[in-house]
Amino acid sequence: MPREDSPGEGRVVLSDADIARALKRIAHEILEANKGASDLVLLGIPSRGVLLAQRLAAIIAEVEGTAVPAGALDITMYRDDLRKQPTRTPMPTSIPGGTVDARVVVLVDDVLYSGRTVRAALDALGDYGRPRAVRLAVLVDRGHRELPIRADHVGKNLPTSHSEKVRVRLLGHDDHESVTIAGGEP
Amino acid sequence: MSDQKLTIGEKLSPGPGVRSLVITGARIVASAPSVATATETADARVADVVIVDGVVTDLTASEAPSDAQVIDADGLILLPGFVDLHTHLREPGREDAETICSGSRAAAVGGYTAILAMANTTPVTDTAEAAERILDLGRACGLVDVQPIGAVTHDLAGGTLAELGLMHRSRARVNVFSDDGRCVADARVMRRALEYIRSFGGVVSQHSQDPALAGPNACCHEGELSGRLGLPGWPAVAESVIIARDVQLARHTGSRVHVAHVSTAEGVDVIRWAKAQGIAVTAEVTPHHLALTTERLAAYDPVFKVNPPLRPIEDVQAVRSALADGTIDAVATDHAPHARHDKEHAFEDAAFGMLGLETALSVVASVMVEGGLFGWSDLARVMSSAPAGIAGLADHGRPIVPGEPANLVLVDPAAAITVDRSSSQSLSRNNPWHGEQFRAAVHTTILRGRVTAAEGAPAAC
């Protein structure tokens, strides 16, 4: 659901053009690391990770000429912070081809922060099967890892402080595309 | 027997040697002779009352014996002591829920000078010996006159008659008979019982609930709420068909029938008709049926589970009007103590019954007097003189005039109390009034000139 913002809140660190360029680069990196498109499956973490996974799949299809499946992996039920907030409704999980066994799974998310989302995604993935390899692609890495998790492909490294808010907006979810940083200690 | 001591001032301590009592400045209200809503001023006079050797005298306060105890009754109302036609004292058999002594303490605190003890004890009061035992235990405690009720049928089984005559001839002088808890459902048995007691002017108090229309599982009023709640209930008609049958049997046999705990408009209509025919029927209503509706059951709290059940507002309004216009003669508490574990079951499985002795005055005053339906003299009628007359208790419910036995109660109409079930005199705690606030409360109870309760505390017994 589109996030409402007061106009002009925060500063734009990635414009729509920047985002497009970053995704193109990440797509190429994924193909490079995998030496092609075979056995690849992109799983986005809802909500915006799913959009990004679809975009990457489309770029890869254009570049390689082969379709790479894109799906979604919801991690709500695997979070380690459930007790800290009211329960949320999980979003759909869709594993293209029905299995991750022996595939190369690329997890896709918009922002990498503490790493706990990715940890939950790895646990969830494990209950779906045994991938040959798992890689991580994120649009933004804002630092402050709390777990030993790192991304294989990063759109932009964005040093932030805890008090700042990073907002990613994508068409298909929001009405425009940008990455902004707001807040922070003066 | 009890280590409850009177904790109020010396003035009211009732040591056994006390022979005289002076009540100063009380508003004396005798019961209204007729059933119309009497005006307060007609029967109310502020005066002193001097009691010597258990009898009201014509002495003035200054003429009273010098060692007389004095009660300052400024602002208080003096009424004849209350008489309860319907109490369950649980002894013998369930002394964990109540004993004759604890029940007597509750009665005294509630303003009662006489209570009639229902027969559904273990064993059942269906013999002269059993009745005399209860009489003796009540006297040993001495805080209230305990008059045993005898069962109508042996062991309350509804079949053969109990020893009605022997119970009447016994020292207990049983005059009121009841299988309460159960209905005398067999018309032939009811007819025989009515015929049998006619010779000594007895009366059958009937728990009017047709067992065919109100099955053993029925636990509440059958209506919209019970339909929603999924509780098996019983309809008003199960009460009125028994009343209709019994008043006609009373007419046929020329005997007296008393309708216990009337709860429905339909039942009231039948009684009104019967009285218009000159049939010898009397009726009682409980404080809880005057005040509470079936809506209380929405939370499934077994404290509100009672038989007959709480009814919808239309029935509550009908019994209130009937009490005001005399169709219903008396208030009777149906005081039904239960041990906690008997109530802490699922609603359908819990025991039936509520406490009532200690709160009766406050509830009736609140609903009927403060509610503008009748006055204090009518209250005196329904809580004292009428029940005394039905039960044949000659010393109770008397006018407050010289020569009469001093069975009295002082009521504070502006006491402003909040009911706390944990401070009850009863051994049980199934009190539906916990947390409720009332204006009027009993101040002092006097049995044959002796203070049996004052300011919420009973005398030692």
Place this chain on the structure above:
Amino acid sequence: MSDSTASATATMPRHLLSIADLDADLIRTLLDTATQMQDVQRREVKKIPTLRGRTVINLFFEDSTRTRSSFEIAGKWMSADTINITGKGSSTSKGESLRDTVMTIDAMGVDALVMRHSASGAAHQVAGWVDAHVINAGDGTHEHPTQALLDAYTMEQRIGGLAGKHVVIVGDLTHSRVFRSNVLSLRMLGADVTVVAPVTLMPSGIRAWSEADGFALSNDLDPILTGDRGVDALMMLRVQKERMSGGYFPTAREYTVGYGLTRPRLQRLVADHPDVVICHPGPMNRGLEISADAADAAQSLILDQVAAGVAVRMSVLYHLLAGAKGGAA
């Protein structure tokens, strides 16, 4: 951490005792989550860690293999520790009181009591005594909230959103907790509801109740099935044979002719409304309230209901137990 995941929901109540504890939004949340829980049901590793470390007691005072095993599986798939205890429904004063029984279990520090009891209101009473969350798995003839939720879920899966759809409920309404819960949930979801039963099997006060809550009544089944309004979903309720001997109804044969989903009725219904769905909470009396043909028809959702039961109960356990403490405490 991703900033945008699934939306936070309105606060779930502490207990699920009655459908009345929910509203349309909360029902929507529970059903949406159940959809995702069915995915867990279909995959090979039927386990998610969400309720790991929680203890759920299935306290059944009344026998029910179906509901109890459904809750047990639901709890285990959520990684909770689930334990079944058979309660003794003692109505005698000599047995342990209900309060003592549940407080003893509660004192062990359990997180949730899933309770079935033969007395209406038992779950409500227990919820007032214990610290654990209480989930009503059926209390007497009063309610069976998870059944109503799974009924709504199953119907939606086949016929889409229930708003404006016509659902007809037929059977012994007086003694049916499925009816009481369903009439609440269907109305919350905006369905039109008609209930059909012989007069003697309708609860007391039903007329006033139906007017207050906005559902229709009929004592005659055929005009409802063939009426202009049509039928989107038909819910047949179980009729207990003991009711016949209890004087509620003359004979089983007369019931079936008047109110059963017989083969001729089924054929006519399906001819008029091929997309109609048929539900039954089970267990069925084949041949009494529902013919074998109807139970096995393509339109029958009976087995889907059973499958949905686990997913719906997983959703209920999740939303009541997994989140922050607080809310309706």
